[in-house]
Amino acid sequence: MPRCVIAEDESLLREALLQQLSLAWPELEIAAACDDGGSALEAIATHQPDVVFLDIRMPGLSGLEVAAAMTEVSPHSQIVFVTAYNQYAIDAFEKGAVDYLLKPITQDRLLATVKRLQMRALTGAIDLQAVSALVRQLSGGPADVPKPAPLVWITASVGTETRLIMVDDIAYFQADSKYTVVMTAEGESLLRKPIRDLLQVLDNSMFKQIHRSTIVNLRAIASISRDDSGKGLVRLKTRPETLSVSQPFMVLFRNM
Structure with a gap:
């Protein structure tokens, strides 16, 4: 059975994705459902999942930092970024080897993503250089939400x-x-x-x-x-x- 790790800090969105995946991909085993980047990275290293659904904005390690580490920690895992990012990021995703889901996630979009993941699993090809390049591009791009001033x-x-x-x-x-x-x-x-x-x-x-x-x-x-x-x-x-x-x-x- 294919296994996945989900990382989403908002509990309602995390539960919704779990329910949607149970319908779109019934045989998918959920190895871990995490609410921050640090616990997600440790779960990925432990379970070596076939697929990881990563929220980009999370407390501590962002989804981008987790993805960057995954190229060494779990290089065979496919990545799906879950995002509410702006058009800059969408353009980057369209050119890359990593899939994405826009919030709020629709079942039709999720089904299409699942089909792509299953096809890529058959080929066994994950372009780690393309993943690293996409992470670098997104990390250096314009932010759509200003960050609050850090704690003093x-x-x-x-x-x-x-x-x-x-x-x-x-x-x-x-x-x-x-x-x-x-x-x-x-x-x-x-x-x-x-x-x-x-x-x-x-x-x-x-x-x-x-x-x-x-x-x-x-x-x-x-x-x-x-x-x-x-x-x-x-x-x-x-x-x-x-x-x-x-x-x-x-x-x-x-x-x-």
């Missing part, structure tokens, strides 16, 4: 005390159930916000996800090494502990 400071709790912490002083964030542990040189604080919400407001040029539960400040990194299994190890400038980088995320560091 946060308030976090230490016991009964509430502290104001400048974001630049944070070494890393670590998920802790529905909350997030904030680590600075002085120690840890507790932020009453899940790590997934932080991914949407941090400066993604300086704060990088290295695991589905960890975001690190690039300014705080002293070194990155790799063990024999391909996993990474981050050493920090101001903290004694080391942080693990899951294997799929090492690809993103190599491309930086």
Whole structure:
């Protein structure tokens, strides 16, 4: 049975796509349905799916960043971008080797996409160079939605005390159930916000996800090494502990 991974951060759209796929492609097995780019990348590396449906705009890693990593992490997976992008992106898709679905997704369009995916699976041909070229083109194109200004400071709790912490002083964030542990040189604080919400407001040029539960400040990194299994190890400038980088995320560091 063919397998797929779905990555869509909006729960209603994700559930709708699952239902539509069950009708358009009944034999397709859903290996994972993810709500952010980091968990999607790890699911893709684990399951090696035949097809990946990627929302372009997601918290943390975008669909484009996940697709760029996939050329090494899961090179045989076909990609379908799910997008509400403008005409610039549509023109790029039409010339590329990657399929796309426009939001809101219609069943007719999905059926046509499924047929193309099935035909490409028979040929076994995935043009990785064309995928990489398309990702680069889309990454450098005009954005249709302006991004909000990145977070500058946060308030976090230490016991009964509430502290104001400048974001630049944070070494890393670590998920802790529905909350997030904030680590600075002085120690840890507790932020009453899940790590997934932080991914949407941090400066993604300086704060990088290295695991589905960890975001690190690039300014705080002293070194990155790799063990024999391909996993990474981050050493920090101001903290004694080391942080693990899951294997799929090492690809993103190599491309930086």
